Amino acid sequence: MAVVGALGHVWNADAYFNTGYMFQRAADFEVDVSQTGQVPALYQSERYFDLKQVDLVYNFPVSVPGKYLVELHFAEICDCVSKRKQRRFHVRIEGKRVEKKLDLFRDHGWGVAIRRLYELLVKDNAVTIQFQKKQGNPKISAIAIYPPGVAAQLPTTPLPxxxxxxxxxxxxxxxxxxxxxxxxxxxxxxxxxxxxxxxxxxxxxxxxxxxxxxxxxxxxxxxxxxxxxxxxxxxxxxxxxxxxxxxxxxxxxxxxxxxxxxxxxxxxxxxxxxxxxxxxxxxxxxxxxxxxxxxxxxxxxxxxxxxxxxxxxxxxxxxxxxxxxxxxxxxxxxxxxxxxxxxxxxxxxxxxxQDVASASSSASLPAATSAPAPTTVSTSQSTPAGSILYRINAGGHSYSAASGAEWQEDNHFGTGVANVQTSASVPSATEPGIYQSARVGDGLHDVVYQVPIPIRGIFTVELYFAETCDCATHIGDRVFGVTVEGLQVASRLDLVAAAGWSRAFVLSVMVEVTDGMLNLILSQDPATLPPVLNGLQIAFEEATESAVTTTMTTLVTTSTTTITTTTTTTRSLTTIPDADQPMGYVALARINCGSTAAYVDSHGRLWNPDYGFVGGTSFEMPELGIANTRDPRLFQSERYGLGTLRYEIPVPAPDLYFVRLHFADICPCTLGVGSRIFKVCF
The missing domain is CATH 2.60.120.430 (Galactose-binding lectin)
Incomplete structure (x- = not known):
């Protein structure tokens, strides 16, 4: 599951691996973090693999080639290792061996966290990390990747x-x-x-x-x-x-x-x-x-x-x-x-x-493709939650909505093709104008946006979609993945299945941005039509680093930035321990069924917008009071089916999984005992 680390930085849940198994220690398991300055929770879980014929591999999508800084975190937490040479493995990044016969117990002992840094040139659109077995099982606790321009700064804690x-x-x-x-x-x-x-x-x-x-x-x-x-x-x-x-x-x-x-x-x-x-x-x-x-x-x-x-x-x-x-x-x-x-x-x-993002002012920004007016944002304590940093009309020109909202013309994209359909009609949309243009994949590459973010903090990202092409009127015609700041919001988004043809669909997710750039990737499924995006909105929610506030002016015509750093006090993120998580399990997915919005519950856990469903209809009662829970909002939306309702949620490998389902009957159509009865099968 996601972990809030040092200085309030969010470490996303495990993703982008090819295989392996999860191992989780209890929340009170002690780890010596004096050498890394991180929180123990970062080392209380790990991914390992035990087959010599297959390497444990992570493939992280990146938007541009360049020199990246890769940060790996390790700690020996398994009772199965009690002496040297019981676990030794090699590490390769982009094919280059960066660790040879790494032996955590021999070099550091049991329960001691360490951090390793590597700077490598990435020539394609992915950072590939391989963990190769020598003796015992290769393992990894946490991974961070810093992009070009930011990679020239080392993370936080000096050496002990x-x-x-x-x-x-x-x-x-x-x-x-x-x-x-x-x-x-x-x-x-x-x-x-x-x-x-x-x-x-x-x-x-x-x-x-x-x-x-x-x-x-x-x-x-x-x-x-x-x-x-x-x-x-x-x-x-x-x-x-x-x-x-x-x-x-x-x-x-x-x-x-x-x-x-x-x-x-x-x-x-x-x-x-x-x-x-x-x-x-x-x-x-x-x-x-x-x-x-x-x-x-x-x-x-x-x-x-x-x-x-x-x-x-x-x-x-x-x-x-x-x-x-x-x-x-x-x-x-x-x-x-x-x-x-x-x-x-x-x-x-x-x-x-301070973190690597303190130097992001020197990072080169993507070349702008349009010339809207300069955007100025001040990140003082007076910046209210919900302040809009960007509204981008993907694939189109600047646009003034009937609501008074101003949408910039398309910019900050790295790939894709602009597609304008002035005749497109989306009657269910609150902002119908933005659905008359889109940025569409070229059939070879993912659609990528890199949006400069002047504020270190938590943001709500809203993605606006509508399937208006006559070429994609059926379920399965266009399927693509959605990843925001490394968080996989949807693995297989099908707009026709989710909302219907020529109907608006909005995905909302909360993410933390720490490196001065918000990264959005719409990943291509080669078997279907390319990804599509109609609009992108980014709103500030809260700052996450104490004692640092930034003022930034971005001129998108020249891709230059001016950053002034001042001192103030902002609130850091906190989390409540996940007391009801079953021992030995790590959360792979939390889904807010029937909702297009992400939700952070009273434990500080992130619930993704509804995905993975096959069929069914969403239903919401946002004002309904819910008893017997600290998180009523989670139960104010649902997905129901007139026949069979099915969810297909991807998992990394065959294994034993723990599933917890949350229910509340919120439909006025339910008249009493016996009026809604169904079976649940896995």
């Missing part, structure tokens, strides 16, 4: 201050320094990067190293033959490295710095010279400042195959980034190389606890 920065025997004074640069003042580790290599746990120092992140030049190389003469170091760190190339001799890292702009930081750079004939020489720049001229590792160590850690100091630039550049200064093509980077701050600032 568990041990010293580096073994004292390795550290040498910096090549250049000033009196104000005191390494002992920098005690807050922000992150550690294993240049050119995979993420790993250094058992000798207790350090967690991320895989190679944030490089913009160079080549990643792994060489197990490299000798390391130092004692007390993990050789793997020095047997992988990133090196300059003929095309790009200099080595550049653009490091997100989770401190206030202008704050000082310390970089610990790990070097080892293994080449017998090389005269490797380069300048070191931190930001725009050259902190070392004609640096040679051999000048520091005096011998080859000896690792050394050199501290350098700098300040964060105005864009919240810190650039590290090793500039080639040799003559014989001995390109600069680097084994590891550690970034430290002097103190944990408030900005270090």
């Amino acid at each position: 201050v568990a041990t010293s920065a580096s073994p004292a025997s390795l550290t040498t004074p910096p090549a250049t320094t000033t009196s104000k640069d005191d390494a002992s003042a920098f005690q807050i580790p922000i992150y550690r990067i294993n240049c050119g290599g995979l993420s790993f746990f250094d058992s000798k120092t207790g350090h967690e190293w991320y895989g190679d992140l944030f490089s913009s030049t160079g080549k990643a190389i792994e060489d197990a033959s490299i000798q390391v003469t130092n004692n007390g170091v993990d050789r793997y760190l020095y047997q992988t490295y990133r090196r300059g190339t003929n095309k790009e001799p200099s080595l550049v890292y653009n490091l997100p710095a989770q401190s206030q702009v202008g704050e000082p930081v310390m970089l610990l750079l790990h070097f080892l010279e293994f080449c017998a004939d090389c005269e490797r020489t380069f300048h070191v720049y931190v930001g725009q400042t050259r902190v070392a001229k004609s640096f040679r590792t051999m000048d520091v160590t005096g011998i080859r195959s000896r690792a050394v850690v050199v501290p350098f100091f700098g300040r964060i630039s105005d864009d919240g980034m810190l650039q590290l550049r090793l500039e080639y200064a040799g003559t014989n093509k001995d390109w600069p190389l680097l084994m590891g980077i550690e970034l430290y701050g002097r103190e944990q600032t408030a900005t270090q606890t």
Whole structure:
């Protein structure tokens, strides 16, 4: 089921997997989350798989190719693992192996949460993550994916201050320094990067190293033959490295710095010279400042195959980034190389606890396809719930409704074809004008919208549909999926089945947006006609991050944004424990039958609009009082059938499932005992 994590961020229920089994611990099961800063509930459930012939695979649809940041969360919570090598597995993302023989118990022990980060180039419209069996069952607790532009920012919590920065025997004074640069003042580790290599746990120092992140030049190389003469170091760190190339001799890292702009930081750079004939020489720049001229590792160590850690100091630039550049200064093509980077701050600032969305102002927005007037939204405490951010007339021009509502012409789409039908008539519609145009899939790709969202919070998204094409008058002619911010609202939406031909159908769902962009995907079913959308409305409900408020002006003609951050106090989300959930089960679906609107109940659980039904008719009594429940709204709508009413709800794999059905007789047609009797079959 969905989990409200740190800072009120919503983690959606499990989706996009190919197979596997769910495992759930009780709500009071203890997990050590000191290394991740997340809530224990995120690690109290997991997906695992036990067949060596088939990998556990997640395929996450994304709207555009680019460099994505993938965040994986793990914790060993199964009683079946009590010693090392009982569970080991590989992880591949986009075909690249990012974890080799990952052993959670060996590296971290039982019940300890960890987070791993990976930056990868996605060339198509899906992020594919594979978990491959080595020994025991591959497993995963949680997954987050950050899009291009936002991927340059690390999530929330700095690394725990568990041990010293580096073994004292390795550290040498910096090549250049000033009196104000005191390494002992920098005690807050922000992150550690294993240049050119995979993420790993250094058992000798207790350090967690991320895989190679944030490089913009160079080549990643792994060489197990490299000798390391130092004692007390993990050789793997020095047997992988990133090196300059003929095309790009200099080595550049653009490091997100989770401190206030202008704050000082310390970089610990790990070097080892293994080449017998090389005269490797380069300048070191931190930001725009050259902190070392004609640096040679051999000048520091005096011998080859000896690792050394050199501290350098700098300040964060105005864009919240810190650039590290090793500039080639040799003559014989001995390109600069680097084994590891550690970034430290002097103190944990408030900005270090902000999420990746705090940097989304620098994310490139999709190119606008029209030129409506600029939209300005202020996210202060005075912004009332229900404020409309967008009304988009999909496939059409700007439109003034009879109700006074102003609809923008179609924009913020990534795919699809505009289709105008001025003769289309939808008599059941409250806004008939928007059904005279639509954005329709091209038959090859999903219909995708990426709408810039200036407010970090909860939103109500309303999707307007009507089947008006003569080519789709029967059930099954056009079927498609609907996903909003990763939440699958409908797996197989059939407008004719749901509402009838030439009749309006509105889907409403509540989602949280944390990265500055609301993503909508209408997924193509190749066996039927392409997806269609007539209108899109987005309304603000409530902010979800305390102590942060944003004001944003979006000019859709140029796709530029201006963001000003101020300080205020907003309300964070809370949830009531799901006390009535059966032990050992995780909710795959909650359906608000007969309703086109999503609903959040008194437990904080999200009920999706009605889907999965075959036949039947919806009926609502919105003002009816319902006894014996804390959630009367859930029982004020229903789906009934004159014959057989059937629901077909997709599940991930054959297994034992628990189903709970909710009933209330709300129809005035029911005259007494015996007037409505039916059977229930599974």
